[in-house]
Amino acid sequence: MKIMLISPYLDITSLSTRLLSSYLKAGGHSVVQIFLPDLESMMENGIDFVNNYPDEVIEQVAALADGFHLLGMSLMTNYFIKMTHLTRGIRKIIDLPVVWGGIHPTVAPEECMDIADYVCVGEGEDALLELVNTLQKGVRPSHVRNIWFRDEQGEHRNPVREPISDLDEIPFPDYDIEDQYILVGRKVLPLSEDILKEMVRGRVHFNEPHHLIYETMWTRGCPHHCAYCINNHYRILYSGFKTVRRRSVDNLIEEIRSIRTRFPWFNRINFMDDDFASASNEQLSHFREEYKKEINCTFFSLLSVLSSGEEKLSILFDAGLRRTEIGIQSLSLSTNRIYGREYFSREKLLELAWTVKRIGPSELCPTYDIILENPWESLDDILITLRGVLELPRPFVLQLFSLTFFPGIALFQKALEDGIISGTEASHLKEDHDRGFSYLNLLFLFVNKRVPNCVIRFLSWKPFAAVMESVPIKWFLSLFSPMYRVLKKRGVCRSQRKRFGGFISEHSGK
Numbered sequence: 369m370k371i372m373l374i375s376p377y378l379d380i381t382s383l384s385t386r387l388l389s390s391y392l393k394a395g396g397h398s399v400v401q402i403f404l405p406d407l408e409s410m411m412e413n414g415i416d417f418v419n420n421y422p423d424e425v426i427e428q429v430a431a432l433a434d435g436f437h438l439l440g441m442s443l444m445t446n447y448f449i450k451m452t453h454l455t456r457g458i459r460k461i462i463d464l465p466v467v468w469g470g471i472h473p474t475v476a477p478e479e480c481m482d483i484a485d486y487v488c489v490g491e492g493e494d495a496l497l498e499l500v501n502t503l504q505k506g507v508r509p510s511h512v513r514n515i516w517f518r519d520e521q522g523e524h525r526n527p528v529r530e531p532i533s534d535l536d537e538i539p540f541p542d543y544d545i546e547d548q549y550i551l552v553g554r555k556v557l558p559l560s561e562d563i564l565k566e567m568v569r570g571r572v573h574f575n576e577p578h579h580l581i582y583e584t585m586w587t588r589g590c591p592h593h594c595a596y597c598i599n600n601h602y603r604i605l606y607s608g609f610k611t612v613r614r615r616s617v618d619n620l621i622e623e624i625r626s627i628r629t630r631f632p633w634f635n636r637i638n639f640m641d642d643d644f645a646s647a648s649n650e651q652l653s654h655f656r657e658e659y660k661k662e663i664n665c666t667f668f669s670l671l672s673v674l675s676s677g678e679e680k681l682s683i684l685f686d687a688g689l690r691r692t693e694i695g696i697q698s699l700s701l702s703t704n705r706i707y708g709r710e711y712f713s714r715e716k717l718l719e720l721a722w723t724v725k726r727i728g729p730s731e732l733c734p735t736y737d738i739i740l741e742n743p744w745e746s747l748d749d750i751l752i753t754l755r756g757v758l759e760l761p762r763p764f765v766l767q768l769f770s771l772t773f774f775p776g777i778a779l780f781q782k783a784l785e786d787g788i789i790s791g792t793e794a795s796h797l798k799e800d801h802d803r804g805f806s807y808l809n810l811l812f813l814f815v816n817k818r819v820p821n822c823v824i825r826f827l828s829w830k831p832f833a834a835v836m837e838s839v840p841i842k843w844f845l846s847l848f849s850p851m852y853r854v855l856k857k858r859g860v861c862r863s864q865r866k867r868f869g870g871f872i873s874e875h876s877g878k
C-alpha cells in the first residue's frame with residue numbers, strides 16, 4: 369500500500385511519523401512523509417498552531433496525496449483545530465481514508481472519530497501496520513487493537529495492545545529525504561539536505577544557532593505520573609503493562625552513528641527522554657563508554673531530581689552532557705500533592721542544583737521549568753516556589769509555563785469538577801505564550817532578568833505581595849495583560865522573522 373504520513377509540528381524531528389514510516393517500510397509498504405511546520409503562522413503569531421493552513425497549502429498536499437491508499441496524521445492536542453481543517457480540506461479535493469494518531473487521538477479518541485476514519489489510541493507501530501495490512505485485504509479493521517472507528521455497522525473501540533517491549537525491534541527513524549516533503553512559507557517542497565539542516569538548527573535557549581541537532585530517545589515512558597502529564601494518562605491506558613522501556617545502548621549508539629554517517633554535520637544530540645538519568649549507573653557507564661568512542665559530541669537531556677545523584681551526573685558530564693532541563697514546577701508541598709509529586713522537595717532540588725554547579729562544566733546553564741497560574745495555588749504556595757528558586761546557584765534560566773488542562777490527564781477532571789473549566793471550553797489552546805500580566809508572574813520574570821535576589825526578596829515580602837495580589841490591584845494589573853501579550857508576541861514574532869524570514873524567501877521565492 370502507499371501511505372502518506374503528515375506531521376504538523378514545527379520541529380521536524382517528528383519521531384512519531386519517522387518511526388512509523390520506517391516500521392511500515394520494513395513491513396513492505398511505501399511511505400511518503402510531509403512535514404508541515406507553519407513558519408508563516410510562527411512569524412505572524414509567535415505560535416505555529418494558531419492559523420489554519422491556507423487553501424493553497426491544502427491543495428498542494430492533496431495533489432501529492434492523490435493516488436495514495438491511506439493518509440496518516442499525527443497531532444498533539446493544540447493542533448486539533450488546525451488538523452481538522454486540513455483533513456476536511458484535503459477530503460474536499462480527494463477521497464482517501466484518513467487515520468489520526470498521536471497524543472490527542474490517544475487522550476480524546478471520541479472527538480477525533482468525528483473527523484478521521486480511523487483513530488489510533490496509544491503506540492502506533494504495530495497498530496498502524498496491522499491496520500494497513502487489513503485495509504489492503506479489504507477487511508474491516510474491527511479486530512485491530514488500538515484502532516477506533518465508526519461506520520454504518522456501529523462504533524468500534526478496540527482495546528490497546530501491550531506496548532512494544534523490545535524497542536530495539538523498531539527500525540531507526542526514517543531520514544530518507546528523497547521520500548519527504550516540507551512546507552516552506554506557502555510552498556510544499558521536496559525536502560533537501562539544505563532545508564533539513566536549517567530546520568534542525570538550534571533555536572531555544574538550550575541550543576545555539578551553530579548547533580545542528582539530532583533528536584532521539586533512549587527510553588519510552590516515565591517512572592513518575594505527574595497529574596498534568598501524558599504519563600499520567602498512559603498509566604491508566606496501559607494499566608497492567610510495563611510502560612517504561614529502554615533500548616539497548618548498542619542500538620541507540622548505532623542509530624546516532626548511522627545518521628551521522630549520512631549527515632555528518634549533525635553536531636549536537638538532544639535526548640528527549642522524559643528522564644534520561646532513570647537508567648542505572650551501569651547502563652549510564654556503558655552509554656558513556658560507547659558514546660565517547662563512537663559519537664563524541666555534546667548533548668542535551670532532561671533530568672529529574674529523583675534519579676540524578678552525583679555519580680550519575682558525573683558519568684553524564686564526562687559523556688558530554690552540556691545542557692539540561694529540570695522540572696521544578698512548584699516547591700509548595702500542597703501544590704505538589706495536587707500534581708502527584710510529593711517526592712519533590714526544596715532540599716532535593718538544591719542538592720541536585722549544587723551538585724550540578726560543583727561537578728558540571730563551567731559553561732553549563734541549567735533550565736528549570738516552573739508552572740505558573742495554577743488556580744488552586746495560594747499566595748503562600750507561589751512565594752515558597754519563588755523564594756526556593758532564589759536559592760539556586762546561578763547561572764540558570766527559568767522556563768515559565770502556564771498550567772494547561774489537556775484532556776485525559778487527572779488535572780483536567782479536577783478542573784472540570786471544581787468548575788474551573790467547562791467541558792466545551794478549549795482550555796488546551798492556551799499555552800505558555802498566553803501567560804497573563806500579574807505581580808507574581810513579574811517577579812518570576814525578574815529572576816530571569818537577573819534582578820538582584822535581595823530586590824526580589826524585598827518585593828516578595830508577603831504583606832506587600834498580598835496587597836499587590838488583592839482583587840482591585842490584580843484587576844487593575846490585568847488591564848495591562850493584553851498590552852503585555854501584544855508586546856511579548858511582537859518580540860517572539862520579530863525573532864521568528866529574523867530566524868526564518870530569509871530562509872523562506874530563499875527557498876520559496878517569496
Ligand code: B12
Nearest residue numbers: 377378382384440441442444445469470488491492597598
Ligand atoms: C519531544 C517532545 C517535544 C519536542 C519535539 C516534538 C516534535 N514535534 O518532534 C518539543 C520540545 C519541540 C516539544 C514541544 C512541545 N510540546 Co512536547 N513533547 C515531547 C515528548 C517529550 C516526546 C514526544 C515524542 O517524540 N515521543 C516519541 C514518539 C515516538 O511517541 P509519540 O509522539 O507518542 O508517537 C507514538 C504514538 O502517539 C503514535 N502516533 C503518533 N502519531 C501518529 C500518527 C498516526 C497516523 C498513527 C497511526 C499513530 C501515531 O505512534 C507513535 C509511535 O508509537 C512528549 C512527552 C511524551 N513522553 O510523549 C511531549 C508532549 C508531546 N509535548 C507536549 C506539549 C504540550 C508541547 C508544547 C505545546 C509545549 C509548549 N507549551 O510549548 C510544544 C509544542 C510544539 C510545537 N509547536 O510543535 C505534550 C502534549 C500534550 C497534548 N495533550 O497534546 C506532551 C505529551 C508532554 C506532556 N505535557 O505530557 N515537545
Ligand code: SF4
Nearest residue numbers: 590592593594597642
Ligand atoms: S517526571 Fe516529567 S515526564 Fe515524568 S510524569 Fe512527571 S512531568 Fe511527566
